[in-house]
Amino acid sequence: MLALMVAADPFGRAIRDHYLGERDEPLVDRNGSETRVHPIEAFYFGAVTGESDAQQWVDSWLNGPLLDMGAGVGAESLYWQEQFETVAIEISDLLVKTMRDRGVENAVQADMFALPDSFERNQFASVHAKGTQVELAGSMHGLRRFLGDLAVITKPNATAVIDFHDPEHADADELFGYRNDPTRGLAYRLFHCEYEGAADEALLFRLVSPARLREAAIGTGWEVSDIRRSDTGYHYRAALTRT
DSSP states (O other), rough: OOOOOSSOOHHHHHHHHHTTTTTOOOEEEEOOOOOOOOOHHHHHHHOOOSSSSSHHHHHTTSSSSSEEOOTTTTTHHHHHTSOOOOOEEESOOHHHHHHTTTSSEEEEEEHHHHHHHHTTOOOOEEEOOOGGGGGOOOEEEEEHHHHHHHHEEEEEEEEEEEEEOOTTTGGGSSSSTTTOOOOTTEEEEEEEETTTTTTOOEEEEEEOOOOHHHHHHTTTTTTEEEEEEEETTSSSEEEEEOO
Protein backbone atom coordinates (compact mmCIF):
# COMPACT_ATOMS: atom_id res chain seq x y z
CA MET A 1 0.00 0.00 0.00
CA LEU A 2 1.32 3.45 -0.91
CA ALA A 3 2.17 5.74 1.98
CA LEU A 4 0.20 8.95 2.32
CA MET A 5 1.96 12.03 1.03
CA VAL A 6 2.20 15.11 3.22
CA ALA A 7 0.77 17.71 0.86
CA ALA A 8 -0.05 21.39 1.07
CA ASP A 9 -3.30 21.96 2.94
CA PRO A 10 -5.46 18.88 2.23
CA PHE A 11 -7.89 20.18 4.87
CA GLY A 12 -8.35 23.46 3.05
CA ARG A 13 -8.55 21.70 -0.33
CA ALA A 14 -11.31 19.39 0.87
CA ILE A 15 -13.43 22.27 2.15
CA ARG A 16 -12.74 24.35 -0.96
CA ASP A 17 -13.67 21.42 -3.21
CA HIS A 18 -16.85 20.89 -1.18
CA TYR A 19 -17.83 24.53 -1.66
CA LEU A 20 -17.20 24.28 -5.41
CA GLY A 21 -19.15 21.02 -5.69
CA GLU A 22 -16.00 19.21 -6.81
CA ARG A 23 -15.34 16.94 -3.82
CA ASP A 24 -15.55 13.23 -4.68
CA GLU A 25 -13.82 11.82 -1.60
CA PRO A 26 -14.39 12.38 2.13
CA LEU A 27 -12.17 14.40 4.40
CA VAL A 28 -11.06 11.83 6.99
CA ASP A 29 -9.79 12.40 10.52
CA ARG A 30 -7.34 9.69 11.59
CA ASN A 31 -6.17 8.66 15.06
CA GLY A 32 -3.96 5.63 14.46
CA SER A 33 -6.28 2.93 13.10
CA GLU A 34 -9.38 4.87 14.17
CA THR A 35 -11.02 7.10 11.56
CA ARG A 36 -14.07 9.28 11.17
CA VAL A 37 -15.50 11.24 8.26
CA HIS A 38 -15.15 14.95 8.91
CA PRO A 39 -18.66 16.48 8.61
CA ILE A 40 -17.80 19.43 6.37
CA GLU A 41 -21.33 20.60 5.61
CA ALA A 42 -22.49 20.44 9.23
CA PHE A 43 -19.35 22.00 10.70
CA TYR A 44 -18.77 24.87 8.27
CA PHE A 45 -21.73 25.67 6.03
CA GLY A 46 -24.68 26.00 8.40
CA ALA A 47 -26.43 29.37 8.49
CA VAL A 48 -26.04 31.50 11.62
CA THR A 49 -29.26 33.32 12.47
CA GLY A 50 -28.84 34.47 16.05
CA GLU A 51 -32.05 32.75 17.14
CA SER A 52 -30.64 30.05 19.42
CA ASP A 53 -30.00 30.64 23.11
CA ALA A 54 -26.37 29.63 22.62
CA GLN A 55 -25.81 32.15 19.82
CA GLN A 56 -27.56 34.89 21.78
CA TRP A 57 -25.21 34.22 24.70
CA VAL A 58 -22.19 34.52 22.39
CA ASP A 59 -23.57 37.70 20.79
CA SER A 60 -24.11 39.29 24.19
CA TRP A 61 -20.35 39.26 24.77
CA LEU A 62 -19.22 40.60 21.39
CA ASN A 63 -18.95 44.00 19.77
CA GLY A 64 -17.06 45.56 16.91
CA PRO A 65 -14.51 45.84 15.65
CA LEU A 66 -14.44 42.05 15.98
CA LEU A 67 -11.70 39.57 15.12
CA ASP A 68 -13.12 36.15 14.17
CA MET A 69 -10.19 33.74 14.51
CA GLY A 70 -10.08 30.43 12.67
CA ALA A 71 -13.21 31.53 10.84
CA GLY A 72 -13.46 28.50 8.52
CA VAL A 73 -15.61 29.55 5.57
CA GLY A 74 -17.01 32.56 7.40
CA ALA A 75 -20.41 31.37 8.63
CA GLU A 76 -20.26 33.52 11.77
CA SER A 77 -18.41 36.36 10.05
CA LEU A 78 -21.17 36.71 7.47
CA TYR A 79 -23.64 37.07 10.33
CA TRP A 80 -21.59 39.53 12.39
CA GLN A 81 -20.49 41.78 9.53
CA GLU A 82 -24.12 42.83 9.16
CA GLN A 83 -23.92 44.25 12.71
CA PHE A 84 -20.40 45.68 13.07
CA GLU A 85 -16.93 45.71 11.57
CA THR A 86 -15.62 42.14 11.40
CA VAL A 87 -12.23 40.77 10.37
CA ALA A 88 -12.10 37.02 9.68
CA ILE A 89 -8.78 35.16 9.70
CA GLU A 90 -7.62 31.73 8.63
CA ILE A 91 -4.16 30.24 8.15
CA SER A 92 -5.29 28.49 4.94
CA ASP A 93 -5.28 30.66 1.82
CA LEU A 94 -7.90 28.31 0.31
CA LEU A 95 -10.26 28.99 3.20
CA VAL A 96 -9.61 32.74 2.93
CA LYS A 97 -10.45 32.56 -0.78
CA THR A 98 -13.62 30.62 0.01
CA MET A 99 -14.67 33.18 2.62
CA ARG A 100 -14.23 35.97 0.09
CA ASP A 101 -16.21 34.04 -2.52
CA ARG A 102 -19.02 33.61 0.02
CA GLY A 103 -19.20 37.34 0.70
CA VAL A 104 -17.00 37.88 3.75
CA GLU A 105 -15.92 41.48 3.33
CA ASN A 106 -12.66 41.38 5.29
CA ALA A 107 -11.08 37.93 5.13
CA VAL A 108 -7.36 37.84 5.89
CA GLN A 109 -4.72 35.12 5.92
CA ALA A 110 -3.12 35.27 9.37
CA ASP A 111 -1.79 33.01 12.10
CA MET A 112 -3.90 33.18 15.27
CA PHE A 113 -0.79 32.26 17.27
CA ALA A 114 1.16 35.27 15.94
CA LEU A 115 -1.51 37.98 16.13
CA PRO A 116 0.79 40.98 16.82
CA ASP A 117 2.53 40.24 13.49
CA SER A 118 -0.70 40.97 11.60
CA PHE A 119 -2.65 43.51 13.64
CA GLU A 120 -2.22 46.83 15.42
CA ARG A 121 -2.15 47.37 19.16
CA ASN A 122 -5.64 47.99 20.62
CA GLN A 123 -7.29 47.26 17.25
CA PHE A 124 -10.26 45.10 18.31
CA ALA A 125 -13.08 45.45 20.82
CA SER A 126 -13.88 41.71 20.78
CA VAL A 127 -12.44 38.44 19.56
CA HIS A 128 -14.04 35.08 18.83
CA ALA A 129 -12.61 31.61 18.29
CA LYS A 130 -14.82 28.61 17.56
CA GLY A 131 -13.87 24.99 16.99
CA THR A 132 -11.57 24.62 20.04
CA GLN A 133 -8.68 25.82 17.85
CA VAL A 134 -7.12 27.70 20.75
CA GLU A 135 -6.33 24.26 22.19
CA LEU A 136 -3.67 24.08 19.46
CA ALA A 137 -1.61 26.38 21.69
CA GLY A 138 -0.37 22.98 22.86
CA SER A 139 0.47 23.71 26.50
CA MET A 140 -0.41 25.93 29.44
CA HIS A 141 2.57 28.10 28.54
CA GLY A 142 1.36 28.32 24.95
CA LEU A 143 -2.12 29.27 26.13
CA ARG A 144 -0.72 32.02 28.36
CA ARG A 145 1.36 33.36 25.48
CA PHE A 146 -1.69 33.33 23.19
CA LEU A 147 -3.78 35.25 25.74
CA GLY A 148 -0.95 37.74 26.19
CA ASP A 149 -0.79 38.34 22.43
CA LEU A 150 -4.57 38.70 22.39
CA ALA A 151 -4.30 41.45 24.98
CA VAL A 152 -1.88 43.35 22.74
CA ILE A 153 -4.29 43.64 19.80
CA THR A 154 -7.45 44.35 21.81
CA LYS A 155 -8.76 47.51 23.42
CA PRO A 156 -9.07 48.09 27.17
CA ASN A 157 -12.27 46.40 28.44
CA ALA A 158 -12.29 44.12 25.38
CA THR A 159 -14.12 40.79 25.43
CA ALA A 160 -13.43 37.35 24.00
CA VAL A 161 -15.46 34.19 23.48
CA ILE A 162 -13.36 31.05 23.08
CA ASP A 163 -14.42 27.41 23.20
CA PHE A 164 -12.66 24.49 24.83
CA HIS A 165 -13.10 20.87 25.94
CA ASP A 166 -13.15 20.09 29.65
CA PRO A 167 -11.03 16.99 30.37
CA GLU A 168 -12.54 16.72 33.86
CA HIS A 169 -15.98 15.93 32.45
CA ALA A 170 -16.94 12.26 32.82
CA ASP A 171 -17.48 11.80 29.08
CA ALA A 172 -14.39 13.66 27.85
CA ASP A 173 -12.66 10.41 26.90
CA GLU A 174 -15.30 9.96 24.17
CA LEU A 175 -13.63 12.75 22.18
CA PHE A 176 -11.92 11.63 18.99
CA GLY A 177 -8.17 11.34 19.53
CA TYR A 178 -8.41 11.82 23.30
CA ARG A 179 -5.23 11.26 25.33
CA ASN A 180 -5.37 11.14 29.11
CA ASP A 181 -3.02 13.22 31.25
CA PRO A 182 -2.56 12.52 34.97
CA THR A 183 -2.20 16.25 35.64
CA ARG A 184 -5.33 17.77 37.14
CA GLY A 185 -7.56 19.54 34.63
CA LEU A 186 -5.45 18.73 31.56
CA ALA A 187 -5.53 16.26 28.66
CA TYR A 188 -4.62 16.07 24.97
CA ARG A 189 -6.18 15.23 21.64
CA LEU A 190 -4.09 14.05 18.71
CA PHE A 191 -5.15 13.27 15.14
CA HIS A 192 -4.56 14.35 11.56
CA CYS A 193 -6.67 14.87 8.43
CA GLU A 194 -6.46 12.98 5.14
CA TYR A 195 -7.87 13.88 1.75
CA GLU A 196 -7.29 12.36 -1.68
CA GLY A 197 -4.22 10.43 -0.54
CA ALA A 198 -2.58 13.36 1.22
CA ALA A 199 -2.20 13.97 4.94
CA ASP A 200 -2.00 17.12 7.02
CA GLU A 201 0.48 17.41 9.86
CA ALA A 202 -0.72 15.99 13.16
CA LEU A 203 -2.89 18.30 15.26
CA LEU A 204 -2.02 18.36 18.96
CA PHE A 205 -4.71 19.94 21.14
CA ARG A 206 -4.18 20.80 24.81
CA LEU A 207 -7.47 20.42 26.70
CA VAL A 208 -7.95 22.57 29.80
CA SER A 209 -10.68 22.64 32.41
CA PRO A 210 -12.34 25.97 33.30
CA ALA A 211 -10.25 26.07 36.48
CA ARG A 212 -7.00 25.62 34.54
CA LEU A 213 -8.13 28.25 32.02
CA ARG A 214 -8.61 30.71 34.87
CA GLU A 215 -5.14 29.82 36.09
CA ALA A 216 -3.65 30.31 32.62
CA ALA A 217 -5.27 33.74 32.33
CA ILE A 218 -3.52 35.12 35.42
CA GLY A 219 -1.07 37.83 34.42
CA THR A 220 -2.15 37.90 30.76
CA GLY A 221 -4.53 40.85 31.01
CA TRP A 222 -7.62 38.61 30.84
CA GLU A 223 -10.01 37.06 33.32
CA VAL A 224 -12.71 34.44 32.81
CA SER A 225 -16.10 36.09 33.33
CA ASP A 226 -18.52 33.31 32.42
CA ILE A 227 -18.67 29.68 31.30
CA ARG A 228 -21.42 28.14 29.17
CA ARG A 229 -21.49 24.40 28.55
CA SER A 230 -23.01 22.73 25.51
CA ASP A 231 -25.34 19.74 25.65
CA THR A 232 -22.36 17.35 25.64
CA GLY A 233 -21.12 18.79 28.91
CA TYR A 234 -17.43 18.47 28.03
CA HIS A 235 -17.57 21.22 25.40
CA TYR A 236 -17.74 24.72 26.86
CA ARG A 237 -17.41 28.32 25.83
CA ALA A 238 -15.57 30.82 27.98
CA ALA A 239 -16.29 34.54 27.99
CA LEU A 240 -13.22 36.54 28.95
CA THR A 241 -12.79 40.25 29.65
CA ARG A 242 -9.70 42.46 29.62
CA THR A 243 -8.55 43.48 33.07
